[in-house]
Amino acid sequence: MTIRRLCGVLRVRGAADLLLVLLLGAGFAALPVFALLPSLWGFAAASAVTYLVDEVLHSRAPGFVRRLATLQLTRPLRFAVRTVMVLALASRMDAPDEVLVAALAVFSAHFALMMLYTAVHHAVRRRRVLPLVVRNLDMSGLPVPKQPPAVLYRRFLRKLLHLDLPAHAGLLAALAAGTWGPAYAGFALTVGVTVAGVLALLGQYRRVRRMPARDEVFAEVNRQLAGYRPEVALYFSFASVSRDFMYQVNMWIETLEQLDLRPVIILRERASFRYLSRTWIPVVCVPKADDLAELELSDVRVVLYPGNAGKNVHMLRVAEAKHVFIGHGDSDKLASSNRVSKVYDEIWVAGRAGRDRYQRVRHAISDSAIVEVGRPQLSPIRLHAEHTPGPLPVVLYAPTWEGWSDDDCHTSLIPMGVPLIEKLLAENVRVIYKPHPLTGKRSAEAAAADKAIRELLRADNEQRGAAEAQTAVAEAKPRLQEIQARLDELAGRLGGDDAEQLRESRVPDRAGAAEWQELRAEWHRIFWETRGPVRHNVILKQLPSLYECFNQADILISDVSSVVADFVASLKPYVLTNAQDLPDDDFRATYTTAGGAYLLDRDCTRLPEILNAVRPPHTDPMTLDRRTLKEYVLGPDHPTSMERFNAAANALAERAAAERAERESEGGGSGGASGGASGGAELAA
Known part of the structure; x- marks a missing residue:
């Protein structure tokens, strides 16, 4: 079995982690050997290794730690094994019976107190779970107790288990010295600190017993919403947890902020808040459908959906509002012309x-239901004429992911990603590699190709x-982290659990938008300047943004996806991968965005010819095709x-209001868009 395969089985990243x-x-194998020999110093060394390496692996290789847990080799069990071995060592070294009994009692008490602490911690955490979480509403009137101090609340098991260190160290010191005072001192310290921790947490439990009831929470949130009176809602539920999945919401935030209508954002998963961008728009996260029905949304006339998800039905049942699918990109994929959109x-x-594209879905979507509004979020993309080339052509390779099924798999990573990068490196270009956030979620082959590409670029x-660039990167890192911390603060990514987030929620200062934009611009400037003009870059995080990668690139290589449609706005040359080697005419007839693209075959034989488009004298025969395609797409x-999007929202809101007024005049009732007024029981079904 090769080292790489062994790393894959053990879920570690490389040879260094495998060594750990x-x-x-x-x-751990040495502990019983040294305990039975007995060898005090050998046992002490082996014990120290297990403590230190265990701790390092939790940070460096969490996948391996999870693999151990699936084999029932949990962290408490590993600590228990170490405890049994130290007792065996003490017995083999003829420690007095009273010391052994005291040690057994102390270690047993420590584990019992740890179980009690865990039970209280779970009780505290359960009581602090509220039915919803909000941002940008003033929740200071709600009596939510502060979250327990981090020293008691976060990673508590890790801290509790390590409280056995004084007892272990004291017993080993006593065995080495032949006097038992150090052992009793260590025992007392372990038990004393553990008891103090349990008592402190019990005090916190008394505080959380005063958490507001569900009805109080909804009453306060609805009071705030009634004062704000939202008119348009962006509703989002994601299909898979991912660091960057919230881009589907974040890309629409600035557009929503410029509407004439008052916007609100409704999320369905608690994890969404961790990755939500800065906004002054009120945001409400409601995980349960029956809780969603309790929200006061009677003024909402238009609901916007950036994604198709099963939970959309919980909002679609609100008949008083108009429902609009806006998507999260305009591509030739099935998701961009799905029959489900008929709802x-x-x-x-x-x-x-x-x-x-929708008209090709026959007998599904009415032409009158389709409104052309453009892509307001593309304004940060610089035009080709504004681009200043560097010493090397910059190629942005941004493959899509493998999709939820093989039918929707458009990624070039699996069939041609690695040879493509190898041939790009042979062409002496600078590569920016930005894979889709969900790359490798379904396909091990895609994950392996992604890893191989990163290694090729690193080598x-x-x-x-690139030693100078590495030095510059290291020097810039503190400033980038400082900017990122401030961006997180402006985005409302405060520390603490959901209850603490709700407790600290306030109406934000809209002036923060200017500082946000300035800081993001500075972050990107520092990032690209320190990378130098020849260094390849692998982009995996939210920053640098996709559109900033567009601005750095001379040419894009990508798959059938919304990335290509957005890149068209720059009028720069781009390449679509034709991994199935379809005839050019058939490929262009199937995929709209291929109309202005260079097509790259599976073996990448056309790559040198294509790259000539971005080399002097810039012979680019697709220029006119891209200009025509831009307006079409x-x-x-x-x-x-932005003007068209705003006009479409206003027109639909007026239509919804007119239809509601007509129903009311006919005696149909005045039910608002809140779940309570439009059939809460139905929504909860």
Whole structure:
């Protein structure tokens, strides 16, 4: 079995982590040997190795730690094994019976207190779970107790288990010295600190017993919403937990903030708040459907959906509002012309291409339900004419992911990703590699290709002598972290659990938008300047943003996805991967965005010819095709897409209000868009 395969089985990243795993195993294997010999110093060394390596692996290789847990080799069990072995050592070294009995009693008491602490901690955490979480509403009137101090609340098991160290160290010191005072001192310290921790947490439990009831929480949130009176809602539920999955919401925030209507954002998963961008818009996260029905949304006329998810039905049942699918990108994938979209009142697309795409879904979507609104979020993308080339052509490779099924698998990573990067490196270009956030979630082959590409780029950076860039990167890191911390603060990513987030929620100062933009611009400037003009970059986090990667690139290589449609806005040359080697005419007829693209075959034989498009003298025969395609895919430049989006929202809101007024005049009732007024029992079903 190769080292790479062994790393995969053990879920570690490389040879260094594999060595740590072997050290951990060797340390635990040595404990009974040294205990039975007995060898005090050998046991002390092996015990120290197991403590230290265990701790390091929790930080470096969490996947391996989880693998141990699935084999029932949990952290408490590993600590228990170490405890049994130290008692065996003491017995073999003829420690007095009273010392052994005291040690057994202390270690037993420590584990019993740890169980009690865990039970109280779980009780505290359960009581602090509220039915919803909000941001940008003033919740200071709700009596939510502060979260317990981090020293008591976060990673508590890790801290409790390590409280056995004084007892272990004291017993080993006593065995070495032949006097038992150090053992009793260690025992007293272990028990004393553990008891103090349990008592402190019990005090915190008394405080959380005064948590507000569910009805109080909803009454206060609805009071705040009634004062704000939201008119348009962005509703989002994600299909898979991922650090960057919230881009589907974040891309629409600035657009929502510019609407004439008052917006609100409704989320369905608690994890969403961790990755939500900065906004002054009120945000409400309601995990349960029956709780969603309790929200006061009677003024909401339009609901926008950036994704198709099963939980959308909980909001679609609100008949008083108009429901619009806006998507999270305009691509030639099935998701961008799904028959499921028929459930919405309208479908907003970027340009004529989106309308035509839906028209190909015969007998499903009415043409009158499709509205062309452009892509307002593309304004940060610089045009080709504004781009200043560097010493090397910059190629952005941004493959899509493997999809939920093979039918929707458009990624080039599996069939051609690695050879593509190898040939790019042979062409002496600078590569920016930005894989989809969900890459490797379904396919082990995609994950392996992604890893191989990163390794190729790392190795090539070393050959290029990027030592100066590495130094610059290290020097800039503190400033980037400082900026990121401030961005997180502006985004409302405060420390603490959900209850603490709700407790600290306030109406934000809208002036923070200027500081947010300035800090993001500074972050990107520092990031790209310190990377130098020749170093390859692997982009895995939210920053640098996709559009900033667009601005750095001379040419894009990507798959059928919304990334390509957005890149069209720059008018720069781009390449679509044709991994199935379809005839060019068939490929262009199937995929709209191929109309202005260079097509790359599976073996990448066309790559040198394509790269000539970005090398002097810039012979680029696709220039006119891209200009034509831009308007077809993204709509006209005038009126602006923001103006068209805003007009579409206003028109639909007026239509919803008119229809409601007509129903009321006919005696149909005045039920608002809140679940309580429109059938809470039905929503909860």
